[in-house]
Amino acid sequence: MAENKSFSWIPFYQELAKKLLEYKDKREDLVRFVYSLGDCSNFIKKDDGSEVEDIDPFTAFAVFNRQIGDAKRVKIAKSFKDYFSVIAEVPDDFLGIPVMNNQRSTFFYRQTSSEQIPLLWDLFEAELNDETSKLIVAFDSLQKFQGIKWNLTIGMYWIRPYSYMPLDELSRNYLTKIGVDVFKETDINAENYLSLLDTIKKKIEKNEIKEKSIPEISHVAFEKSDGRKYYYAGFSFGGNDSQLDRFINDGVWEGSGNKTVNTLIQKVNVGDVLILKSSSVKGTKTPNPIPFIRISAVGIVQSKVKPIENSDHYGFYVKYIKVEPKRDFDGNQFGKYRQTLHLCNDKEVIDFVNPIIEQSMKPEKVNKYGSILHQKKNLILQGAPGTGKTYNTAALALTICGEQIPEDHEKVIGSYEKLQKKGRIGFVTFHQSMDYEDFVEGIKPKTENGMVSYEVEDGIFKLLSAKARENFEDSQKTVEILQKQKDIQERMIDFLSNSQENATEFKTKTGSKFVIKEVTDKNIIIQIPENQVTSQISLRMAELRDLLENDVELKRVSDIKAYFNRQFNTLQDSYTFILVNEIRKIKTKTVTVPKTELQNYVLIIDEINRGNVSKIFGELITLLEADKRIGGDHPIRVTLPYSKESFGVPSNLYIIGTMNTTDRSVGNIDYAVRRRFAFATLKADKELVVKNSIPLAVDLFEAVELFIKKHQIDMDFEDLMVGHSYFFAKDENELELKWHYEILPLLNEYIKDGIINAKAINSDMTVADFLLA
Numbered sequence: 001m002a003e004n005k006s007f008s009w010i011p012f013y014q015e016l017a018k019k020l021l022e023y024k025d026k027r028e029d030l031v032r033f034v035y036s037l038g039d040c041s042n043f044i045k046k047d048d049g050s051e052v053e054d055i056d057p058f059t060a061f062a063v064f065n066r067q068i069g070d071a072k073r074v075k076i077a078k079s080f081k082d083y084f085s086v087i088a089e090v091p092d093d094f095l096g097i098p099v100m101n102n103q104r105s106t107f108f109y110r111q112t113s114s115e116q117i118p119l120l121w122d123l124f125e126a127e128l129n130d131e132t133s134k135l136i137v138a139f140d141s142l143q144k145f146q147g148i149k150w151n152l153t154i155g156m157y158w159i160r161p162y163s164y165m166p167l168d169e170l171s172r173n174y175l176t177k178i179g180v181d182v183f184k185e186t187d188i189n190a191e192n193y194l195s196l197l198d199t200i201k202k203k204i205e206k207n208e209i210k211e212k213s214i215p216e217i218s219h220v221a222f223e224k225s226d227g228r229k230y231y232y233a234g235f236s237f238g239g240n241d242s243q244l245d246r247f248i249n250d251g252v253w254e255g256s257g258n259k260t261v262n263t264l265i266q267k268v269n270v271g272d273v274l275i276l277k278s279s280s281v282k283g284t285k286t287p288n289p290i291p292f293i294r295i296s297a298v299g300i301v302q303s304k305v306k307p308i309e310n311s312d313h314y315g316f317y318v319k320y321i322k323v324e325p326k327r328d329f330d331g332n333q334f335g336k337y338r339q340t341l342h343l344c345n346d347k348e349v350i351d352f353v354n355p356i357i358e359q360s361m362k363p364e365k366v367n368k369y370g371s372i373l374h375q376k377k378n379l380i381l382q383g384a385p386g387t388g389k390t391y392n393t394a395a396l397a398l399t400i401c402g403e404q405i406p407e408d409h410e411k412v413i414g415s416y417e418k419l420q421k422k423g424r425i426g427f428v429t430f431h432q433s434m435d436y437e438d439f440v441e442g443i444k445p446k447t448e449n450g451m452v453s454y455e456v457e458d459g460i461f462k463l464l465s466a467k468a469r470e471n472f473e474d475s476q477k478t479v480e481i482l483q484k485q486k487d488i489q490e491r492m493i494d495f496l497s498n499s500q501e502n503a504t505e506f507k508t509k510t511g512s513k514f515v516i517k518e519v520t521d522k523n524i525i526i527q528i529p530e531n532q533v534t535s536q537i538s539l540r541m542a543e544l545r546d547l548l549e550n551d552v553e554l555k556r557v558s559d560i561k562a563y564f565n566r567q568f569n570t571l572q573d574s575y576t577f578i579l580v581n582e583i584r585k586i587k588t589k590t591v592t593v594p595k596t597e598l599q600n601y602v603l604i605i606d607e608i609n610r611g612n613v614s615k616i617f618g619e620l621i622t623l624l625e626a627d628k629r630i631g632g633d634h635p636i637r638v639t640l641p642y643s644k645e646s647f648g649v650p651s652n653l654y655i656i657g658t659m660n661t662t663d664r665s666v667g668n669i670d671y672a673v674r675r676r677f678a679f680a681t682l683k684a685d686k687e688l689v690v691k692n693s694i695p696l697a698v699d700l701f702e703a704v705e706l707f708i709k710k711h712q713i714d715m716d717f718e719d720l721m722v723g724h725s726y727f728f729a730k731d732e733n734e735l736e737l738k739w740h741y742e743i744l745p746l747l748n749e750y751i752k753d754g755i756i757n758a759k760a761i762n763s764d765m766t767v768a769d770f771l772l773a
Contacts (some may be wrong), residue, residue: 007215009091010161012077013061017159020057021128024121031055033083034063040076042332043105056120058107058155062100065158068149096161096219098154098168107155109146111483111590116145123152123208129158136190143188146592150185153193161215165200167193174221175200177410178209230336230344231264231351232293244276248297248322254308254315257340264341264574265305265314272301274318275344275353279337282330291335295327298353321356322375324480325631325651327598328476352598356402370399370679373654376529376678377626380608380657381671385746386723392682397425397602400654426464426603430611436618441642456643461603461620468601468653472631475598488548491586491722492541495579496524506582508574509557526575539572539579542645547580554580601653608657613673623649624676661719662755684721689728696767697727697735703771704743711756720755722746732767739767 023030064076108116121140157166183192210246211217235244263466281289299320394416419425442458500516518525524539560573627633631651729735750756
């Protein structure tokens with residue numbers, strides 16, 4: 001048990017903290033010492049490889065509190081002991097110590113280090129001297145900077161482990177399990193953190209939790225996690241002999257290596273996570289090529305490791321989910337993963353993998369559909385009324401978006417609606433009059449001051465595709481690029497808003513005067529008083545942003561034509577030229593932007609067969625194929641007919657359609673559409689009636705089943721059988737109502753439409769009468 005552990009690291013850490021405080025005013029010496037440690041301090045260097053001039057005490061601690069293995073940690077800690085003359089022994093265990101991600105181990109962000117480092121020293125000193133008021137000021141001041149958040153509590157725990165709780169992910173999860181509510185990341189401040197610490201200490205004093213100290217809680221948080229380990233695994237034999245498809249299709253992994261690798265392979269257990277990866281280097285023609293790994297699939301180990309007969313390989317079974325599009329992780333720390341198997345401790349990779357493997361643990365039916373949808377990108381759930389198309393569509397959408405599926409149906413719908421409000425899920429119902437102009441884009445009339453004009457209006461498919469594409473593209477960008485884009489966006493907004501509000505007058509190179517009349521998400525409407533042909537024109541916001549983000553040098557108006565590879569200048573170019581150069585005069589802003597995580601988006605098309613799908617999608621039907629998506633193996637873009645914009649469907653947009661198989665009022669979906677969708681048939685499930693209803697409902701289900709089988713004509717029984725949800729009732733009165741107003745009318749409709757050959761059922765017939773008939 002945790003209470004028997006020695007936690008031998010604590011005396012050493014506490015004494016070292018006091019020694020470090022002596023260097024608050026001689027930080028140059030501390031920097032020199034850290035860089036004397038060699039490679040283990042590379043993570044503190046600037047982007048160009050040069051050394052930083054300043055450092056904080058928490059980052060100094062992080063040199064040996066990262067994912068580098070205990071042996072290396074002990075070696076580095078010994079160097080700290082010798083340099084700072086620490087009397088306490090170097091620890092022989094590191095129990096209950098959360099460590100930093102190797103890629104993000106500094107407590108300061110390089111662009112704001114001059115502001116952050118003094119505050120980090122203030123916090124460090126206030127913590128050691130029990131100066132609460134100073135600690136509060138420093139803690140809250142630091143939270144405005146990028147990347148600090150929960151990490152700050154980890155550093156505070158290192159130096160005062162009996163007083164401050166680390167709020168790493170494992171600790172937060174365990175605290176919740178033992179009845180301690182942890183505030184959300186958006187609510188991090190000193191007041192909430194100190195209040196939480198007070199709650200934890202009171203629970204320890206009152207024996208309301210079994211742990212006797214904060215270090216014990218931290219250790220048990222790790223010990224009581226699911227124990228799962230994550231492994232990077234190769235899938236090639238002898239260089240380019242890729243086994244990727246075979247591994248995934250057969251649900252296996254096989255491999256071997258040197259003695260160290262083979263020992264590691266034999267440690268893999270059932271429930272561990274396997275991450276199929278390849279590794280290489282980007283930018284080989286540049287001075288500083290970047291190592292990277294590419295993740296193709298992840299899976300959960302299903303069996304014990306066994307030697308493969310007549311081979312030097314070991315093997316085990318794995319339940320895989322393909323990662324589409326494949327995901328790259330760049331950085332020097334990924335250059336070491338060249339062998340067949342490696343233990344994975346990279347938090348950003350684990351955070352990426354976890355939502356995927358959680359999806360593999362969903363209920364069997366939803367998981368099966370999810371696997372199909374991940375591969376095909378487009379799925380139609382078909383079935384008779386009441387077979388659960390609505391519920392399964394909502395649950396499937398949650399799965400694709402990486403959300404847990406609640407057991408309660410109302411909670412499923414609640415979670416689904418939250419994602420709708422966030423713009424992650426879109427919903428549309430097809431009908432006979434639905435067309436391309438409604439779904440993708442079309443020209444719509446607009447009346448203003450009695451004048452009619454026409455504008456291109458985006459449909460739901462184009463709008464959701466744009467959101468998904470932006471997220472997909474941003475997830476591939478570095479933080480530095482995202483910061484630059486954010487800076488440009490804010491400068492554009494400020495400039496355009498101020499210019500419109502103040503009616504600022506601008507002049508083109510030819511002397512034409514203009515003002516900004518209106519600014520929308522997509523366009524800048526400018527007014528040109530002296531122009532006798534047209535008094536106002538519309539400039540595209542996207543072009544303005546493109547020119548700024550890509551630092552296009554504009555010396556002449558024709559440079560815009562050349563950049564966009566157009567044959568002729570446009571009327572808009574002269575005005576865009578002026579605005580771009582005016583915005584460039586504004587001082588660059590300092591902005592902090594987090595790394596964008598890849599998210600999935602879902603478009604649900606209800607009653608998909610009630611519309612002319614080929615007509616509604618038009619030329620975009622080809623773009624639905626998985627390999628033709630942006631991020632796929634053979635991405636395709638088309639030029640849209642009205643806006644003339646380049647358009648592609650991103651790989652992180654999934655389409656789920658529903659189709660009522662008993663509806664004969666509409667035609668079938670043609671083959672061109674069918675081969676781009678996977679189809680899953682939902683059947684009426686008697687077991688669900690047994691589980692969710694009364695015994696009489698089960699009898700009624702069986703009677704209806706027998707009636708349809710006896711009278712069906714040319715349709716499959718599964719396409720006709722009344723769905724299980726029609727039979728859910730809490731008592732006989734509710735069942736009788738469902739029979740009279742839902743089930744019986746549906747059966748009579750089948751008879752009327754000639755789907756089943758029987759006489760109409762008397763509307764006065766009760767459940768009991770039908771059971772005896």
